[in-house]
Structures are given as C-alpha cells and as structure tokens.
Amino acid sequence: MHPIVKLVAQRIALGLLLLLAASVLIFVGTQILPGDVAQSILGQSATPEALANLRRDLGLNDPAYVRYFKWLSGVVQGDLGVALSNGQNIAEAMGKRLGNTMFLATWAAIFSVPLAVTLGLVSVRYRNRWPDKLISGLSLASISLPEFFTGYVLIYFVSVKLRWFPSVSIVNDGMSMLEKLNAIALPVAVLTMVVLAHMMRMTRAAILNVMQSAYIETAELKGLTLFNVIRKHAFPNSIAPIVNVVMLNLAYLVVGVVVVEVIFVYPGMGQYLVDHVSKRDVPVVQATGIVFAAVYIGLNIVADIVSIVANPRLRHPK
C-alpha cells in the first residue's frame, strides 16, 4: 500500500477512536452533573409518581453502561434522540443551528485566513521594518482584547453611531445572501480580529524558519526577488505548520464562539447549547458535545493529512 494512504487511514482510525473516547467523557460528564436528572427537569413541584414515570421514560433505571451503549448505538445510526424540554427532534433542531454556525465560521475564515497569510508574508518581506512591526502590533493588540470588549466597541461605533451594520445578527432563510452578509458583518469582524494574530504570527515564524535554509540562499543567488523566493520556495515548505494553526483556529470558529453569539444574538450552536444546559436537557447537551468533538477532531485530521501530503519525502518514497 502506498505509505500516504496508509498514514491517512491510520489518522482517520485514530480520529474515530478519539471520538469514541470523547463520547465516553461527554456521557460521564452529563451523568455526574449534580442532582437527579428527572428531579432537575420537573423542578420543585415534582410529585414522587411523576419522578418515577420520568425516570422510567428516560431509562434512568438501567445501569450507566447500558444507557451509554443504547445512546451510542442511536448516535451511530444518526439518531440523536428528542429534547426533553420541548420534544423537538434534536438532529433537526440542531441541524439548523449548526448550519448557522458553519455559515458564520465560513465567512470568518474566508476573510481571516487569506488576510492572515498575506499579512504574514508581508511581515517576512519587510522583516523588522515598520510594516512588520505595525502588523504584529495591531494584530497582537486585537487578540489581547477580549471578544466581548471588541464586540461592544464595534456595536457602539459601527452600529449605534454610524448605523452601518446591525448589532443584532439574526439570520433566517427568508433573507438574501447580501442581507445575511450585512447581518453577520460585525461578528465576522470580531472573529477575524480574534483569530488573525495567531495565524499571522505562525505564518511569519514558519517562513522565517525556512528562510535560514541553504536552498533559499541558492535561490537568492540565482537572482530571484525576495517576494518570489518566499512565494516559490519558502511558502510551500512551511505549509504544514501554517495549515495546522489555520485548522486550530477554524475549530475555534466553530466551537468557541459562544460569547460572540451571545453578544450579537446570533442563532448558532453556542446559544443552543447554553439554553439547554440551563434547563438540564441532557440529550441535547450530549448531542452538541459529540458534534463539537467531531468538528474538532475532524479539522485536526485534515490538518494532519495536509501536512503529510505537503511533505515531498512522504509523497515520493524511495
């Protein structure tokens, strides 16, 4: 078998194993939440009969490992169960929210990834001169400010004072693409500011690392311009670490945007999760947990595979 295929297969198998481990953790986590699940659903006015009925309906009388395998077999078949609080099908309700989160993350990525890589390249080109220092300074400043602060500052100036973009980023199916983009402009801006510095600095460092190599000196001696040296020789050889950090940040855009969603009232996964945690809606919490874990692991597998494929020594084995 070709070594790349083997490596990729290995990674995917490892990822699946990791996902299984994550599912155990999530299940255990929701089980050790303080208080009886049935009691927290029914609340203060629970009668003993109602508690017993609900426990039976939820299957709480089975031992924990039986419940885990029941749940797991459902998940494997794509059945995430129904929400306890309003009886909605979780897969359906969550699908819409997941779509929204992906929409926001995609647009944040479309703006931030090329911007970060370009700024990183420019930084290397003007290394230790004022453009490099300016780019580093600004992007580090924007990552150092907490998201809620940047969010509120943008709302105050851009939304309340200038009225360019709305502060409430609710999107729905009835909106045209342009209206949707207008609605999510501010959260995209905040997310871009948050993830930019990490990716930009990593691009800069990775390329600078490669620039020390002998073949770069050769390229320079050939008479290539510095920008062409970076573009043709340094960048392809530093793709692996860059892709890694880009994937980490993309994962953050999906699973870590709860704060931004709350500030801009964006109907994504984060808000959905928070609402159901406060109602102790365990099946929903488990389902969102497993989806978040899958996204995180999946993006990391992609990063691994890209760095394997980008490595010529692995692509062309002797």
Next chain:
Amino acid sequence: MSQELKYLLSRATVGKLDRRAFLGRAAALGVTGAVANSMLASSALAAGPKKGGLIKAGLQGGESTNSLDPALSASSVPANNLTSFGEVLIEVNPSGELDFRLAESVEASADAKTWHFKIRQGVEFHNGKTLTAEDVLKTMQRHSGEDTKSGALGIMRGIESMKADGDVFSVTLNSANADLPFLMSDYHLVIQPDGGWEAPAAGIGAGPYVLEVNEPGVRHGYTKFANYWDDGRGHADQIEIVVLNDSTARTAALQSGQVHIINRVEPKVAELLGRLPGVRIESISGRGHYVFVMHANTAPFDNADVRMALKLAIDREDMVDKILRGYGSVGNDMPINAAYPLFSDDIEQRVYDPDKAKFFLKKSGHEGPIVLKVADGAFPGAVDAGQLFQQSAANAGIELAVERVPNDGYWSEIWNVEPFAASYWSGRPVQDQMYSTAYKSDADWNDTRFFRPGFDKLLADAKGELDQTKRKAIYREMGLMVRDDGGAIIPMFNDFIDGVSEDIGGWVGDPGGGTMFDGALVKTWLL
C-alpha cells in the same frame, strides 16, 4: 400654546409635516425638544391609532426550549407570544378593572359559587373555526386535569365542575370566590380551538396576529389576522419578537433602531438610555416586590419582637435609591400596594427607626448574630441589599451575618427551606390570590410560615363577600396582620422598566407587568 405651534402640531399629527421638521420649527418658537416631543405624542394619541407597518420588540426571557403551548408559558417571550396569537376570556386593565375579551359579560350566583360567562359571538380562530363555549370548556379542562402541567393549575384547583350550554360557559366552585373573573384573566388561559387538545403548541388562537415564523429562542413573526374581531387592537400589519437576552444587546438594538420596544432595562442604565435622542423610558410601578422572608415558626424568628426589630432596622428609602436607582417604591411589609384593587392607602408607612429596633431587640431578649442568606438569583442586587441591611441593622445594635449562596438551586435549596433568606414575588392580579398563594396557613408557598387561623378565616370571608366596601375593610385588616405580625420584610416594590422608540404611539403602562403587561405589540402603533 401659540397659534403657530398649534398649527404646526396639527400639521404634524395628520402627517403633513414630518417629526423632525416639527421639532425643528418648534425649537425655533422656543419650545425644547422634550416638550415638543411629548406634545406630539399626546396629540397623536388624541388623533387615534395609525394602522400599518412593522413593530419589532427585542425581549429578554426567551429560550430555544420554549414551546407555544399556553400551558407551559413561564417567561416574557412566551407570554408576549400568547397575547399576539391568542385571547383570554377576560383581562384586567391598567386601572385594575375587568375588560371583557372573548367573554362578553359575566354573572355570579348570589353565593359567588357559580359563575356564567357569556361567550362573544362571531369570533373566528385563525384556522377558520368559529369560537363556541365548547372551545372554552375544553381549554379550561386541559388546564385543570390531574396530569396537566399547566402554570394555571393553581387557579383551576378551586373549580368543582364546568359546563358549556349554548353560548354560556359556567363554572361551579368548591367555595365562594368573588374574584373568579380576575383569576380567569391568567395569561395561560388562552382559548384554543377544541381546547388545543390535539395540537397544544400549534400557535392557533383568536388573537389579532397569525403566527408566521416560530424559531424558539430566536424570533417569532406575525401578520395581522384579517378577520380579527376587535378594531381597538392589532394596529400594525406585522409584528416581530426578537429574543435578546443580553442586556447590552437589547439597549444597542433599541439605540440603533433595529427594534422599537425592549423590556427589562437595567435600573443603572435606564436614566442614561432615557437621555438619548429617539428613545424614551417607560416605567411603571407594579405588584412585584423584593422581600426578606423569615420563618415565623423558627427561632429566633418565632419571637414577634425579633421580627419587629428587624422590620424597623431596614432602611427602605436607601434601598430604593441604591438598589433600584429610584425605579421603585418603598414597601410596607405587606405584599399589597396601590397597584392592587381594593388597596387601603391609609395604612401608616413603616420607616427606618434604629432606636425603636434596639428597644424591640432588647425586649425580645435575643442575642448573637442572625444569619441571612442571599443570592443575586433571588432578585437583582440581593447581595448588595443584604449588605445595606447589615449596615442599617448594625446601627440598631443587631448583628446580621449575610451569607452569599450560589444562584444555582437557590429556589429549591434556600428559598422556602432556610429560615431567613432573600426572595422575590411577582405579585398577583388580586389580593386574594396573593394571600392564598403565600400567606394562607396551608399554602404550598407559605414561605414565611405564617400560621394564623384568624387570618385564614378573614381570607375566606373576603372571598365570598360581594360588597366591595366590606371586602376592602377585610383586606385592610389582613394587610395589617401581615405587616405587624408576619414574617416578611418587604423593603421595596420594583418598577417595570421598558425602553421605547419615539416612533411608538399608544403606550399605556400596566402595573401587571412590563411591556404593557405583555400587550405592547398588539396595543401600540407606529407614529
């Protein structure tokens, strides 16, 4: 008012002059913006409602777990949904009187045990069905069954039997209750076609708006119901509720003009928000109150002198200033205030008196610290209020140990369990219901452990008394009993504070609750 100003005002009212131009010309005549604005608003109110447009409200109190089933409604957004698509039999209006909605009139038997509601004819549900007394009966049955989860079950418990006969819906009670029509105004009791047995969460009612978009925890959109029966409501063509749980997101949305109405403005930002152009603050004192509850059967609170000492050791004015920033009024250790019908305003206001408190503490013989449990989940600012109480009590020589406990589980672990803790009551439409819920000896939520057979007897007497003057006198006596002997220290009643765009006309605050007791979207109009 000068002739010219009058002329301008009339032009602006009929829409020949836009608002900005009117304000500018009024300013030229030496009228300040605020005065000119309020002139315009009152003139528009006199001119009557305007039809059309889209009114948007950004409201706190909605989750993705919300259902449209009226029985399960428990927070602001579901309550506003109910008034948009549904109607109840009877409403209590802002002056505390009955407004007849789907019931046209009501009659009681002489003993106040049997009540007949005449159902309005020719009212259509959104699914095309015509309202009958049978729908009303089935709705009420759904809220009163053994296994119902309805929030109105407490109200329905006193009902012995119900029946529908022609266009009359009749209720027979276990014992007399002169307040039954008020109880029927409960917002859960929205009449649904066939009682909503088959599809309780379908969002179909006889209200002014038809549900178009239902995304729980995000937004709810409605359009005007063409065959709605009442011309006095549903002025806008469309209304929309946007769920904005974050306080800053709400104020920003109002400021930037994305919504016309927001609820739950924080007292600390209310004044600043009100000063901004294009926005006004509407606050109204309601029946909700912040309270410190003592168990009157547990030492040391079983001693009436200790209770009195603590009641005298709290600085009410100071708390209204610092905790509510003036958006509220002082309490008088009884759960009733002027927002209730049959309130007696001649009961003396209790004030902070450290010397008298010292005297009562000495008389009680109690020594040592008294533990008070607080959490901000009890009411906003409860921890600060506990500390203010601690300081004012220290001046009276009373040692209060204020203990902060977690919000999580407060209502199950602390409230109604610990002998001295902070709490909140949202109030009820009538005195009887408030006392029956929390002060009657056998009430589930008798959180002050107030066991007084004499009080229970007065409560039952008042219930069956149809003579309002006599009832008022009984309620006065009961209020005094709670005030002087009860276990509740009630320092303040909080106001409901809403933020409203100046484009909204027809706003009338309602002591029943914020956003015109959840009716702002169906009762206001765009100017």
